[in-house]
Amino acid sequence: MIDYNKNPNLVTRRNFLKMAGLTAAGVAAGRVGLISGVQPVLAQSNGHLPGPMADAYVPGMCEMCVWRCGLFAKVKNGRIVKLDGHPESDHSLGKLCARGQSGFQNTYDPDRVLYPLIRVGERGGGRFRRASWDEALDLVAEKMQGIKDQYGPEAMIFSSTHNLSQVQFENLLNGFGSPNYGTQRSLCFNAMVTAFLLTYGVEEPARNYKFAEYIILTGRNLMEAISTSETYHLSDAIARGAKLVVLDPRFTKTAAKADEWIPIKPGTDLAFHLALINVISTERLGDCDFVEQFTVGCQDLPTVTAEYTPEWAEKITGVPADTIRRIAREFASHGHRSMAHPGWRTSNFVNSFQTERAIATLNALVGNVLNQEEGCLITDTAGEGAGLGKPPQPAYPRVSALRLDGVPWKYPLVPLKLGVFQDMRDAILTGDPYQAHGWFISRQNPAQSLPDRGKTIEAFKKLDFIVTVDIIMNDTAWFSDVALPEASYLERYDPLNVVGDKIWLRQPAIEPLGEAKSALWIYKQLGERLGLGDYFQYADEEDYIRQQLAPLGLSFDELKQRGYVEIPHGPELRPAEFNPTFNTPSGKIEVYSETLANAGFSGYPTWEAPPEPGPSEFYLLTGKVAQHTQMGTQNNPYLHQVFNNTGLWINPEAAKERGIHNGDMVRVTSSVGSVEIDAYVTEAIRPDCVYLTPGFGHMSKGLRQAYNQGVSDSDLHVSFTDPISGGQALSQTFVTIEKA
Amino acid sequence: MADVKRYGYVIDSARCIDCRACLVACRAEWQVPEGQTRIWVNSSGLKGTFPNLSQQFVPFQCQHCRDAPCLDACPTGATYRREDGLVMIDEEACIGCGLCVKACPYDARFYNEEKGVAEKCNGCYTRIDRGELPACVATCVGGARLFGDFNDPDSVVNKALKGRAAHRLINEIDTQPNVYYLEPIEEDNQSWPEAKEMTPAETFWRKLATPGTKLAIGAMVLGQASAFAKQLVSGENEFEE
């Protein structure tokens, strides 16, 4: 029996300022009486000094975020002692960020779940018993089959977050026959992906900083939301003299590196960008040849954006019209060497989709995809997939049930693979259009990631059965009936990953601790027990990868040794010349989208006024720190050491009005929840905003480092859904602040 | 002779994004105990008021000084300098007296309670000796930390310094640090050296114990020598039969 309530060393509140003393320099007067002269050079010590020399360097791939940096794990006496970036990896460039460096501490986390656990007592009570894999898997299969038999396969929800074995997760749910697939995507990048799909026909254009001279980042906090190579390339571009304009209501680390920081009013980036479009199109500053040849609708922009003048935008955004006009002209003057960054997490306001459309349009105007070598955006996705094979798969059963998240019956333009996660949760509560009964959650933590945590926990209560797959007892696993222990990314194989012209391998550097197993193994075992064995035609993980490599005739051994293999260059994979056709209905960049117009939305990027907080309310902002990934790394001791500010950012002006001093406890209240947290009074935020670092406030007592530290913004976030992209609007939550 | 290296760091604080990957890499490489660190990202804090703000991040560590006060403070020589200029601590030889910790004007050292020894950046000598970069440099996401041989004109550090003004953390205290910064460091940054007072024990040792002991032994030797001289002169008559 494992009773997490009796977890030893469970701290209720750790002193986050422990590190602060380290940086304070000692104060001393007077000077050390040094004896001048040559320093003695003493005989060197004879190798007695310690240092991790490795027995083996095992190449692999990081999974501390989704960027998938190539890495080397240094293994000594069967233990991973250090991780280093793989120099050949285009994503790591031989580097790993703070999270990547700390990754092996997740593997060796003393709070790891190492054996299958079956709940004892009430759900969420923190009491489990250890079970064998057979018992646990049999139980899961029995429950899932039971739900399927009684309510139909659609009563079973499957959700998982961006990972390499997701393809087999999807295989499981498709084989099972459920349409209800939850991902993190609507909480993150639905607005960006949907906008770029509709405009360029690609989910996410790649960014090329090599020749960039002018970069506008709209809320893209690349110096803290680190994608190693992209962050490095941006840093390189700045050092080379590229001009950086950052739009963010917070003075982030990225803003600290900007030539121009524009603390724009939340939700009004759209007005700013529409005004840029207005200036560039009316003054005909764009790349006219490109626009004429490759875009649809650009010629109408002077008309459709006529009212979006800089003066108009000034009133909305608070940014002076002159500044907007100047930035528009500067941006256009650098032509295809300008980049309006598409952004990543764009779940800010329900108008974020329009913001993304405006950004897509801005890029089109300067033609920065025209030149593959020197353009800032790369939308050519030829070569994706690289011709890898996969195990044979029979056809999936036909699904007739509606999706609980309203795609596409409520949200016609939301791509199926993106979904609307928050609405799926709400459907569990409402039972509309039908009642869900079970939830299979792999590597995901909806208890923390979804807005309005209270609702999520209520949803858990309504379900008959919850099974989670994770490496630790995360907040969702806490509420599960069965917790299955997955092997960490340093202990398992995953399906291959294609990056540029290389195929990368994730492979075990050490044997899995305890009885942890790879997702590939878990899904297959479960599939077989559910009578879906035909969908999992691989003997084991290695066999899966061999089948992937087979069509390309590549050597698995070489892959294991180097961590990657080059994709053989076939003429069909690499077009000799850039062929600027786009995967849109017109084959062009659709600044005017008929698809949108047909669905009853504006065909052109258009202004949508965001809601505004009341007079005593604040925008509640969320964001990223460079030391944590969402809500999965707070229990990592190394990261715990380098991030220590969980307080609520508040501007001194706003704090003063309320008599709040730095470090005071304040009560933050939204329409769905209320939390108490210490105030961090800083000039680095607009007076009408407050900010909370997400990912804290863990409820699981199985996380000794992270339990009950800081608060979770999910307790405060209100659920909103953008009707076009399905994206959640996280910054649309308004809160009041008072001294606690 | 040409093989003699002079290792050092060049740091471009303009490129530091305060992501602290270096701190984690260092912690992992050397199992730095919880609550302590060998390297820092120092800042003099946020400057200005909203919305006119700036903040400088300064990667910081042992400066591997040529005139390192820690070398003089270490009684045994457990702190020593390699031929290539790296200032090292022989953990096996360190008895953990902590005098070096108090002597460093940069506060770059700390006392490791687990091991009972002084600890600081050692240039990741194990890594560089096998041809790798120090852990912090190798992993620096912003590209702010550089490491190399100042005696090699083609080294990355010399290339980085070429045509740039080099700044060092020197004020009235100049210990000849081997870490160069490409940007001027703000005056109120925590990284500037501060004069350190000698501990009472050191003062006692240097001013009283060493000369006093030498004097006592010298006096005794002199006394016995004079007795010996007298004995030579007067002969051992008393015992003669």
Add this chain to the structure above:
Amino acid sequence: MSTVNLPLAERKRLKKKKLTKHHLANILTHWFNAFSWGFLLATGLAILGNRVYQTVPAQWSAFLRNLFGGLAPLIKWHESWGMFWAFVITFNVLVGFRKYFMPFGARRMMLDQDDLEWFKQYGRKLAGLSYQLPEQDDYNAGQKAFSYVVILGIITIIATGLIMTFSPQVMRATGGMQWLIQWAMPIHFTAVGLVVAGLVVHIYMGAIFPEERSAFFSMFSGKVDALYAYSHHHKWYKRYIRAEQEWEAGELAKDIEMGVGTAVSDAELDELAD
């Protein structure tokens, strides 16, 4: 007690007569101690390799570090032998604390009137003035005084040495009182220095000074000649002879009881002793 007034034949007889001054255990302890001091001093000085604190040429440091394979092993040897030495002498003292150390302390460390006079006269002697040394027990006043320095010094050296050797444990036990270690170093150094200053005299006296030559050899044989004892440790000499005679008398008494000899009077014994 000057031997000048003794008849030559008597002096010759005394010179040949050997009195046992040291037991084997004593001799072994002495030479173990001597070796330890030599070894610990040599290594200790080599450990102080820093230019500020070194008291011997840097070459000595370099030589010993190379000999022992580096600074760390050198320190380990110094610490280990230091602890072994400390253990042996502490053990010796503890084992015989009541039986030997207390009487030893009482007799050999308590200064009496004669000792004070001895200091006065010895000063005159060193100054080249006329002097008359008083009678001394088996340890003269100089040796007694040195024993104070040695005993206090040894206690200090052992204490500070242990603090340094077990500095991590000391730090943990005291909650980070690092000044203990910082002070232990110069105090260790100073205590050694003072004992060494005394040792200079001890070694000179024992090994070079002709009058004490008999004492030097006694540290190998355990015996001194009676003439030396007569002149340098007269009190002890008298007691020794008296004990010898008492023993002999005892033997005689046994003989008499067994009918093989005659009794000796007390007066005769006194006479013999002088």
